[in-house]
Amino acid sequence: MGSEHLVISPADLRAIERSLKQIGEFTAHVGTRLESVEDQQAQTQSLLESFVKDFAEFVARDAKQKEVQLAETRVVKVRQELEQRFGHYGAVRRRATGILQAIETQTVSSDAVRSTTEEMMMQAPGYWLAPALVALSGWVRDDQPLAQRALTEALRRDDFKTSLFFGLVTRRAGRREANARWLHRYLLHQDPTALDREFIVLLNAIANGVFGVEVRELTSAKIDEWLQQLGARAGFQEEQEKRWTTAFVAREPTVSEDEYRVLRQFSPTWPELSQSLSRVRRSGVVTDDFRAVFDGELVVSPQLVSEVDGILESLVKNFDDEELPLRRQDRFLELILETGGDRALAQQRFDAEQHALDEKMPFTQLLTNASMSPNLAQASRATQRFSIALSREWIVRAQDGLTARDRSQVPQKVQLKVGDWSGECCDGSEEQALRASIGELFADKLKHGLAAIKRPAFFFPSLLLGLAAAIGMRNVFGFCILAAAVLYCWLEERKLGPRRAKLRAELAETLARTDEIVRAGLAELVDYRREWSKQDKKAEELRELVLAISPRECTFVQPGEARQVLMGRAS
């Protein structure tokens, strides 16, 4: 037991307390240091991030600088190669325009033209334009053997461009027969699924009579052949119908907010009615579009001739196919330099430029665009007529499909809803039935409303209580209670009349308003059905209008039909 006393006797804990205090101080110190370390770590992290950012920027800048340096070096090499391989092409191109002008204006002697073109021929082996110009000079001097030899060489080098070149040159010279033959050759090279950008310009010119009758006939025959060729492809007809359907749907007008206001507000069927009306009005809009195209005189714009001449100019001035890979490299390197070495941005710009240059269009897309979006397609009214005439069959089918859909989806039953009342009508002749239905609803409402206007629950008990008090007490006080009860009942009874009258008046007013709205709604429905039928007839008119278009007559402008206001040397 003694040892137990020793254990629990007070001990000197100061040393422990001191140690604990020291530990506490140490811990606090460690905490402070730790915070300091954290701060330092944060600073280091921040510095590191800044460094990484700077480093990344440096790497990017360095990469861009290297790209720029590389592009600078390469662009020199590419241009040297271009100069070595195709430098003489540039010389030919520079002189070609001058030679053409000299030949046309007859301001240079034929010997000078001959020596220049023959020199160019020797300077530019492989380039189609040189022998083409030699052939031209031979033609001008009536040197048929030379012209034929040079032509054969030019065609061997580039049949497509030579054909187009002579097609355009002979048009300027007014050689209609030769012009037709050359353009026919040019058309043979065209792929109807991917037409060149200049085709629409030529088509406009042909459609407007800028070229001769022979070209029109040849082009017409070629286009017939293309359509037969394209038509044999699976799904082609459906695709054309879809194109036209989309074009027609885009012409659907919207129904104005001011029209059919009652139906808009009180008919849950309005969304369907509105859509159906918008669709049925489409035929009228398209009919007007087509009438505007086919009515009136065709005036040929003088701009057409300059556009055709523009093709000749670009044909002579533009780079040749052989040069294109190097020219593209040159352009890409140029873009890298322009963007300060940003290869991705340069690639993006390059792709956009190339897409615009390489843009090809199927013939049928061209027809749809020229018919429905002539401004966008840069098509003249004659081209529009021609495109619509050629697309006649697809237009009718697309129109038939849309019309049948519209007719099958016109809402037959129209709901009207005014307040608590709702009813259904078809053609607006249901006024009597609907008003009877409104009358029934309001009679029912009145019945229930009147039934709801009751005497208070205390009415009869109070009267009985008064009577009981008067009989039981048989004194003044009892009679006073009875009198009070009678007075109360009389006052309550007097309130009932006005409440009933108020209900009747309110319901009568609502009934009259509902009646009025329903009558107005039915009148609008009659107008709606009339307008729908009227617009629907336009669908048949449009069909007849399109079917009446004679593809042969409308394909191209007939001689004398277009008022020629062409300036210069239009044939």
Place this chain on the structure above:
Amino acid sequence: MARPILPIEKSGVQHALPVLHTSAPTKTTGDLRLILRRPRSKGYLAQVSQLDAGKYVHSKQAVDELLAAIAAEFPELALPDYPLGYLSRCHLGDPYEVHTLDVTGGIIEHFKVGQPLGAMFEKGRALALHRAYEVVEIYRDAVYCLRADGSAVRV
């Protein structure tokens, strides 16, 4: 108001229809559309436009001619691709507005204004009533309206 256009035998089995004699394989939706978008022949159109004429009710020969015309118009179609029936304006007068020919059942039925038709037939009702169309062909998944010139439009 159902009026059988073929005599029903005592066993209740319908008269065998010529249109059912086909060994053509079932067409894909695309092929079927290509076939059905073709304009209909004058003979076929004349046959199906006369559904309302009383002769189909009384003459088995007339009914056979009609069904043979249908079979001749679609020789490449298999039975499941055949029209379910035809729908056109009824000339019986008020209150009748349309009548249907159920190809499989060989029954002509006249419908009053507002009287409901079958689901696909109902889709063609407004078209059958329209003056622009002579008759409406009803298929499992589509409706084709035929104009007087024989052109067929899918809806």
